[in-house]
Amino acid sequence: MQFRNDHIEDLVRQAAELNPIKAKGADWDSVFNKLVNKEEASVKAEEKSKKYLFLLLFLLSSLLCNEFYYILYNNQSKANLKNININPSLKEKNNIGFIALSNNNNKNPLVKKFGTLKHYYTTPVYAQDATTTLLELVEKNIDADATHEKTENLSVSDVSGSNGNENITSTLHEDPVIKITDENSTENEKTKDQIIPVKTKSAKEKRFYAAFLLGPDISTVKFSEIKAAGHSIGITVGFKLTKRISVETGAFLDQKKYVAEGEYFKAEKLYLPDHSKLLNVSGYCNMIEIPLNIRYNIATNNNYNLFALAGLSSYLVQREEYDYQYSRYNTIYSSNKSYSKSSNELFNVINLGAGFEKRVGKLTALRIEPYVKLPVKGMGVGDMRLSSAGILVGVRYPFSKKMDQ
Amino acid sequence: MEDLNSILKGCIVNDHKYQKILYEQYYNYAFKIAFRYIYHYDNIPEVVNDGFVKIFRNFSGYIIKDEPINEYNLLAWIKKIIIHTAIDELRKNNLMPEIGAMPDEAWELSDQHGQADQGLLYKEILKQVKSLPPAYRAVFNLYVVDGYSHKEIAALMNISVGTSKSNLFKAKAHLQKIFKKDSDKMKYAISE
Numbered sequence: 116m117q118f119r120n121d122h123i124e125d126l127v128r129q130a131a132e133l134n135p136i137k138a139k140g141a142d143w144d145s146v147f148n149k150l151v152n153k154e155e156a157s158v159k160a161e162e163k164s165k166k167y168l169f170l171l172l173f174l175l176s177s178l179l180c181n182e183f184y185y186i187l188y189n190n191q192s193k194a195n196l197k198n199i200n201i202n203p204s205l206k207e208k209n210n211i212g213f214i215a216l217s218n219n220n221n222k223n224p225l226v227k228k229f230g231t232l233k234h235y236y237t238t239p240v241y242a243q244d245a246t247t248t249l250l251e252l253v254e255k256n257i258d259a260d261a262t263h264e265k266t267e268n269l270s271v272s273d274v275s276g277s278n279g280n281e282n283i284t285s286t287l288h289e290d291p292v293i294k295i296t297d298e299n300s301t302e303n304e305k306t307k308d309q310i311i312p313v314k315t316k317s318a319k320e321k322r323f324y325a326a327f328l329l330g331p332d333i334s335t336v337k338f339s340e341i342k343a344a345g346h347s348i349g350i351t352v353g354f355k356l357t358k359r360i361s362v363e364t365g366a367f368l369d370q371k372k373y374v375a376e377g378e379y380f381k382a383e384k385l386y387l388p389d390h391s392k393l394l395n396v397s398g399y400c401n402m403i404e405i406p407l408n409i410r411y412n413i414a415t416n417n418n419y420n421l422f423a424l425a426g427l428s429s430y431l432v433q434r435e436e437y438d439y440q441y442s443r444y445n446t447i448y449s450s451n452k453s454y455s456k457s458s459n460e461l462f463n464v465i466n467l468g469a470g471f472e473k474r475v476g477k478l479t480a481l482r483i484e485p486y487v488k489l490p491v492k493g494m495g496v497g498d499m500r501l502s503s504a505g506i507l508v509g510v511r512y513p514f515s516k517k518m519d520q
Numbered sequence: 521m522e523d524l525n526s527i528l529k530g531c532i533v534n535d536h537k538y539q540k541i542l543y544e545q546y547y548n549y550a551f552k553i554a555f556r557y558i559y560h561y562d563n564i565p566e567v568v569n570d571g572f573v574k575i576f577r578n579f580s581g582y583i584i585k586d587e588p589i590n591e592y593n594l595l596a597w598i599k600k601i602i603i604h605t606a607i608d609e610l611r612k613n614n615l616m617p618e619i620g621a622m623p624d625e626a627w628e629l630s631d632q633h634g635q636a637d638q639g640l641l642y643k644e645i646l647k648q649v650k651s652l653p654p655a656y657r658a659v660f661n662l663y664v665v666d667g668y669s670h671k672e673i674a675a676l677m678n679i680s681v682g683t684s685k686s687n688l689f690k691a692k693a694h695l696q697k698i699f700k701k702d703s704d705k706m707k708y709a710i711s712e
């Protein structure tokens with residue numbers, strides 16, 4: 116008999132369909148292990164990428180704050196400089212001091228008072244006519260001899276319009292509003308001095324301040340999966356040690372939501388049956404956070420502050436609630452547990468933050484503060500190493516004792 | 521006993537309990553598919569297990585449909601993944617010809633007379649198909665048994681459509697030659 120191709124194909128199809136082979140080697144454990152290993156590998160890769168993403172986001176937000184600050188700062192400085200006009204009626208105004216730049220070595224004790232201003236007037240400024248702006252003056256004097264900044268070159272003989280010695284100094288924070296008198300040009304020629312009136316203000320600033328802050332908080336255990344955003348709300352109180360350095364503390368009500376792999380959660384307090392393996396935990400935690408931070412003002416003026424802060428936080432854990440899954444003899448079980456006031460953790464989290472403050476009223480300032488919190492040790496019943504990031508937004512208000520500048 | 525829908529839903533959410541049930545239910549089916557491609561009987565479980573790992577890893581995208589389409593879809597999907605895994609295994613070994621005999625205890629033979637004869641015939645046919653060089657065997661199985669087109673085979677095996685056609689032709693010619701030698705046995709089987 117001659118076999119045609121069709122016959123062969125049909126026979127093979129039938130044979131394949133009714134394949135009389137015995138299947139052997141079914142081994143679910145092997146498949147299970149491969150699945151778990153692959154999951155672990157992918158989780159580790161994901162964790163690594165999340166870790167870098169976390170840091171990148173923090174750096175980016177800090178950078179943005181920085182850029183924002185400098186744009187606003189430059190705009191304001193330019194606006195201030197362009198607004199400088201020669202005002203012939205300066206002498207009539209109160210609270211204006213006149214700084215005369217001359218070559219006389221006047222021994223008047225008031226010269227020393229002006230010594231504090233040398234930061235601003237490193238080069239002498241010579242007004243040419245009534246419409247000259249300070250920008251132009253600065254350009255013209257760009258090559259001026261830097262030695263003019265010395266206080267010896269400042270004379271009080273031409274200082275007028277101030278009510279007393281106390282009013283002559285200026286706050287370092289403030290952009291000086293400098294106005295050049297041109298009322299009597301012959302007088303100027305006679306003295307060959309340039310009179311620069313400086314607006315003065317109170318030289319004191321409040322040392323204590325408080326801020327009400329709130330914002331979302333994203334938490335992750337070992338940079339694994341992120342469940343949902345929690346929140347943080349509270350009050351921070353600060354004390355200015357110096358113009359740039361402050362100490363801040365306060366109290367925040369935090370709710371952190373997170374998902375943890377079983378290996379990152381100590382299961383002792385879940386009281387699982389013997390031979391159980393915890394697979395994952397999902398839950399939230401309500402805590403009172405007490406931070407203690409050192410704040411450093413990187414750049415500051417009257418309207419804006421750019422700062423960085425670092426410190427440690429303590430946590431009083433109020434409530435923890437967990438849904439968890441565990442396997443026992445290859446069967447998966449689900450359960451949940453909640454705990455109240457399970458632990459108090461002292462200084463177990465490092466705070467790193469950067470922020471930006473903009474004055475919105477006479478005293479109040481709007482504050483935006485992105486932060487990251489990195490664990491020093493475990494937290495809660497599961498002893499989890501919980502990392503967080505978020506952004507706090509709120510208002511700051513000075514409320515007590517003044518400090519001299 | 522869990523119904524298929526529950527099993528599928530469990531697998532979609534990565535529930536290991538349902539994954540185990542699905543594995544146990546469809547292991548034989550997957551094994552018989554892999555058997556046609558993989559020469560060594562002892563290597564088949566590993567390929568099948570790898571296939572199931574792929575299945576479970578990708579189950580989140582599975583769309584549940586009504587019965588009986590649901591099971592057809594599932595069977596087709598399992599078949600596709602097991603075939604791909606087996607082809608990957610062959611390619612990993614550079615489609616090198618293999619040697620070695622099938623252990624007799626691997627065959628499941630019926631006690632009934634007619635079925636026993638038919639079983640012997642099918643056993644013989646499968647043996648002959650398995651004796652083909654791996655490249656011919658794969659193309660033959662993909663085209664004749666699993667219904668792939670030459671274009672699909674070419675894409676899967678990373679060969680040209682011409683090579684696929686040529687391999688199929690050679691595989692058929694090879695089998696015809698073998699079957700001719702044993703024509704008496706075949707005649708008997710066909711008359712049955």
